[in-house]
Amino acid sequence: MKVHVIGTGLIGTSIALALTRVGDDVTLEDPSPTAAALAADLGAGVVAHPEHPDVVVVAAPPDVAAKVVELALVTWPLAVVTDVASVKGAILSDLVAYAEADLSRYVGSHPMAGKERSGAVAAQADLFEGRTWVVCPAPKSADSAVDLVARLAASTGAAVVQMPADEHDAAVAAVSHVPQLAASLVAARLRELPDGAIALSGQGIRDVTRIAASDPLLWTQILSGNAAAIAPVIDDLAEDLSRVAEALRTILDDSDGTGARGVLARAIADGQLGQSRIPGKHGAAPTAYATWTVIVPDEPGSLARLFNDIGDAGINLEDLRLEHGVGAKIGLAEVMVLPAVADRLRGVLEEKGWRVHD
Numbered sequence: 001m002k003v004h005v006i007g008t009g010l011i012g013t014s015i016a017l018a019l020t021r022v023g024d025d026v027t028l029e030d031p032s033p034t035a036a037a038l039a040a041d042l043g044a045g046v047v048a049h050p051e052h053p054d055v056v057v058v059a060a061p062p063d064v065a066a067k068v069v070e071l072a073l074v075t076w077p078l079a080v081v082t083d084v085a086s087v088k089g090a091i092l093s094d095l096v097a098y099a100e101a102d103l104s105r106y107v108g109s110h111p112m113a114g115k116e117r118s119g120a121v122a123a124q125a126d127l128f129e130g131r132t133w134v135v136c137p138a139p140k141s142a143d144s145a146v147d148l149v150a151r152l153a154a155s156t157g158a159a160v161v162q163m164p165a166d167e168h169d170a171a172v173a174a175v176s177h178v179p180q181l182a183a184s185l186v187a188a189r190l191r192e193l194p195d196g197a198i199a200l201s202g203q204g205i206r207d208v209t210r211i212a213a214s215d216p217l218l219w220t221q222i223l224s225g226n227a228a229a230i231a232p233v234i235d236d237l238a239e240d241l242s243r244v245a246e247a248l249r250t251i252l253d254d255s256d257g258t259g260a261r262g263v264l265a266r267a268i269a270d271g272q273l274g275q276s277r278i279p280g281k282h283g284a285a286p287t288a289y290a291t292w293t294v295i296v297p298d299e300p301g302s303l304a305r306l307f308n309d310i311g312d313a314g315i316n317l318e319d320l321r322l323e324h325g326v327g328a329k330i331g332l333a334e335v336m337v338l339p340a341v342a343d344r345l346r347g348v349l350e351e352k353g354w355r356v357h358d
């Protein structure tokens with residue numbers, strides 16, 4: 001398949017790398033010649049203006065995506081065009097309002113995978129493997145165009161789901177956009193914390209704030225582009241926060257605090273219920289992995305040795321998290337495996353001389 005990628009940042013370059021890997025003929029374009037050249041240098045394809053691409057993937061920022069889609073539909077009158085912006089309704093309504101081009105060849109889409117970093121340097125060919133990629137046909141999209149975009153998404157290793165743009169926007173408000181805001185707002189509380197307090201940061205704050213490092217310009221566009229779906233979720237969250245604050249004040253004012261502890265317990269228990277619904281890898285039912293923390297010397301080859309020891313034991317590493325030790329030249333590798341092999345893994349690792357903790 002001949003694929004032209006417009007916008008060679010994190011997502012465009014990752015898509016181009018994934019498609020190049022499966023043998024597609026990928027061309028690249030970006031208003032920044034450096035961004036395009038960098039993507040090409042990373043092996044994502046060649047910088048060129050193709051004559052007859054089969055598909056054009058627009059991976060530009062959300063506020064220009066509709067214009068870029070429209071231009072692509074006009075420039076390549078036989079090509080199917082998809083955009084991968086994080087909001088879908090706003091782009092579709094812009095296209096319906098002003099596009100004179102043939103919208104039967106347009107199909108919106110959105111890979112539910114990314115990073116808190118921008119640009120081609122952060123791109124990865126396997127970014128979409130096992131992740132969901134939403135395909136949002138426009139009312140006029142031809143079935144053949146929808147199939148082509150779904151095939152492209154699947155060939156990156158993603159699991160494809162189809163849904164209308166408004167349903168997509170309501171869903172991502174809750175599973176992506178409000179979580180980003182929550183992470184940013186929690187992280188913002190740390191700005192003026194004394195050094196001694198910030199030094200106590202453990203895994204909890206790291207887990208909750210990873211995406212707070214995201215790009216403000218991109219997220220301003222995403223949040224404003226999906227404002228209608230996000231605002232009611234934020235209202236509900238604000239109500240929950242007020243209820244918790246009120247319960248805490250009741251406990252302070254009155255040692256009895258009738259009912260207040262119930263409010264706190266309910267907040268945590270409801271969180272457990274919500275968290276347990278998040279699907280596991282490859283969209284499968286949630287899997288509780290067993291986790292061991294392995295002390296890894298901070299020196300070349302240590303991690304490779306750990307992975308080899310796990311692989312040699314015939315055990316699949318389901319997930320991995322790395323943390324650098326404070327004040328020591330060690331790393332902490334949290335290795336996650338299926339519970340059924342957890343004890344065997346610990347035995348194998350200890351036999352090979354690794355220090356393993358719960």
Ligand SMILES: NC(=O)c1ccc[n+]([C@@H]2O[C@H](COP(=O)([O-])OP(=O)(O)OC[C@H]3O[C@@H](n4cnc5c(N)ncnc54)[C@H](O)[C@@H]3O)[C@@H](O)[C@H]2O)c1
Nearest residue numbers: 007008009010011035059060061062085086114115118119
């Ligand atoms: N970052 C994520 O996690 C993520 C995940 C899924 C989808 N998306 C969506 O993918 C798109 C790209 O995001 P990203 O994270 O790769 O951003 P990025 O900043 O890494 O890359 C954006 C690229 O678009 C280029 N660009 C700017 N204006 C353009 C224009 N008018 N025409 C063509 N290209 C233009 C920039 O030069 C840059 O190379 C956005 O629409 C975003 O909503 C992002």
Ligand SMILES: O=C(O)C(=O)C[C@]1(C(=O)O)C=C[C@@H](O)C=C1
Nearest residue numbers: 086111112113114115116176211
């Ligand atoms: O994992 C991350 O860092 C992301 O930013 C991923 C994430 C998400 O919320 O899941 C963020 C925005 C995109 O539109 C899609 C994916």
